[in-house]
Amino acid sequence: MHGWLIRMVGSRGSPGSAGFDPTRVTQLSWQPRAFLYKGFLSDEECDHLVKLARGNLEESTVADNDSGESIKSEDETVSRVESRIAAWTFLPEENGEAIQILRYENGQKYEPHFDYFIDKVNRERGGHRIATVLMYLSHVGKGGETVFPDAEAKESQVKDDDSWSHCTKKGYAVKPEKGDALLFFSLHPDATIPDPSSLHGSCPVIEGEKWSATKWIHVKNFDNLERVANSACIDEDSDCPHWAAVGECRKNPVYMVGTKESPGYCRKSCNEC
CATH class of the missing domain: 2.60.120.620 (q2cbj1_9rhob like domain)
Incomplete structure (x- = not known):
């Protein structure tokens, strides 16, 4: 192969x-x-x-x-x-x-x-x-x-x-x-x-x-090792509003919202901050 x-x-x-x-x-x-x-x-x-x-x-x-x-x-x-x-x-x-x-x-x-x-x-x-x-x-x-x-x-x-x-x-x-x-x-x-x-x-x-x-x-960005500060209330992907609208905040909370150890990528669209 x-x-x-x-x-x-x-x-x-x-x-x-x-x-x-x-x-x-x-x-x-x-x-x-x-x-x-x-x-x-x-x-x-x-x-x-x-x-x-x-x-x-x-x-x-x-x-x-x-x-x-x-x-x-x-x-x-x-x-x-x-x-x-x-x-x-x-x-x-x-x-x-x-x-x-x-x-x-x-x-x-x-x-x-x-x-x-x-x-x-x-x-x-x-x-x-x-x-x-x-x-x-x-x-x-x-x-x-x-x-x-x-x-x-x-x-x-x-x-x-x-x-x-x-x-x-x-x-x-x-x-x-x-x-x-x-x-x-x-x-x-x-x-x-x-x-x-x-x-x-x-x-x-x-x-x-x-x-x-x-x-x-x-699960996360494979190319960029740098992440925004935990306190920043932003979306890190342009598709976040669409994903949130179709229920991904609930279906995929680890990526969208995040955990205590790692912030999510769509916190703003998920109304988490």
Whole structure:
């Protein structure tokens, strides 16, 4: 398996450029919280991301942000995808790591793992990874499914041997279909406690080649380590008023309002100061 990182700087998407369509989203599981967005990326966007990464791939390992080649880019397509991810997840762009593009060849897989961090060192920058958006950039003949071994719905999913690989019998599985995106949360709704049911892996590719793009999103700002003074009554994201209006102050209080140890990012819109 080979991976590559794409880092976006500046040139964020303009309002309305996200193109988010909630009617294409299906809830797959509540433990873990997982959702599938059909046609999240167009064929052209998928091909463009693959083209950016092709020829610049290096070996990638779990939780190793230095395994790929990180570049600074103001690519319009990447910017549009970043904006769409933020609109879907209700998590700010600055909370996300660089998009990592992976290529799986015949027999290659990703062993089951967690995206949240066990150690304190990795949580210093941006806190836990709260969510993962996994985008499928190519069709796969067979295999390459994303599997959740401990998902509550694993026993209820019917799989035949012709269209599913044997690996998927170990849990709830999602087929890699070009353009689709899988969103799952690594933390419980309070955004502080890790969800062990988010354990996931990638089944071996049996036929064809698999390209995917992963976006890890943190609880807090991943790029900026500096925070405003605790006493400041401000919103730290331009989307705070919208998020507050749709109930995120109640649904996501750790991020929006904050705790005694860490102030929230939308205190003004949540009327907390």
